[in-house]
Amino acid sequence: MAFFNHPFINLVFIGIIALFPVVNPVGSAFMVSPFFEYLSTRDRKRAVIKIALYAFLICIVSLFAGQSILRLFGISIPIVQLAGGIMICKMGWEFLSSDAKETTDTEDLTQNDDISAYHHISGKLFYPITFPATTGAGTISVLFTLSAHGEAFGSPQYYINTGAILVSILVMCILIYVFYLNTRKIIQLLGPNGENVINRISAFLIFCVGLQIGFTGLKTILKL
Numbered sequence: 001m002a003f004f005n006h007p008f009i010n011l012v013f014i015g016i017i018a019l020f021p022v023v024n025p026v027g028s029a030f031m032v033s034p035f036f037e038y039l040s041t042r043d044r045k046r047a048v049i050k051i052a053l054y055a056f057l058i059c060i061v062s063l064f065a066g067q068s069i070l071r072l073f074g075i076s077i078p079i080v081q082l083a084g085g086i087m088i089c090k091m092g093w094e095f096l097s098s099d100a101k102e103t104t105d106t107e108d109l110t111q112n113d114d115i116s117a118y119h120h121i122s123g124k125l126f127y128p129i130t131f132p133a134t135t136g137a138g139t140i141s142v143l144f145t146l147s148a149h150g151e152a153f154g155s156p157q158y159y160i161n162t163g164a165i166l167v168s169i170l171v172m173c174i175l176i177y178v179f180y181l182n183t184r185k186i187i188q189l190l191g192p193n194g195e196n197v198i199n200r201i202s203a204f205l206i207f208c209v210g211l212q213i214g215f216t217g218l219k220t221i222l223k224l
Contacts, residue, residue, distance in 0.1 A: 085214020
């Protein structure tokens with residue numbers, strides 16, 4: 001029990017609890033699953049590793065330099081939320097309205113090899129899959145909050161707090177890797193019709209999540 005009462009362990013749990021709802025690796029995995037539909041297992045693993053790495057880098061930059069970067073450009077968190085929400089809505093709408101070109105795209109991808117399928121989404125691994133779909137404005141806001149402590153740089157408590165946040169980020173990236181890599185197995189158990197239903201529901205949820213994030217940012221801007 002003494003192990004769990006250690007300040008560092010407590011801070012790690014606080015970080016994981018704070019980051020899990022905004023990253024939401026389970027829900028995000030279903031949301032981005034249409035991107036991986038035509039990838040082989042090897043290429044899917046390759047793509048997911050890159051996504052987890054990008055997510056880790058975004059979190060690290062947000063933790064150590066995010067506030068300075070936003071201040072440099074005069075950008076506030078509500079504006080980031082509004083812009084991120086619009087981008088996610090756009091991604092969801094493209095999935096929802098993909099019926100007209102779905103058969104053509106499917107034929108093009110199935111006639112080519114797996115490398116072509118990977119190259120088809122390689123340019124989307126950072127935007128929009130990693131940012132803002134996986135680690136967006138909500139993640140950045142939480143990291144700003146977690147790092148906004150009053151301990152002076154160089155003090156023992158500063159290193160404890162920062163180390164705990166880094167461990168929390170690493171845990172979230174591992175969860176992203178695990179769920180993103182194995183979502184296809186869950187969807188395949190549902191069969192072709194179930195897979196189509198999941199993809200459509202995922203597209204709708206992407207659109208709704210984008211609206212919610214954008215609305216939260218807009219509401220904060222109007223209050224300001």
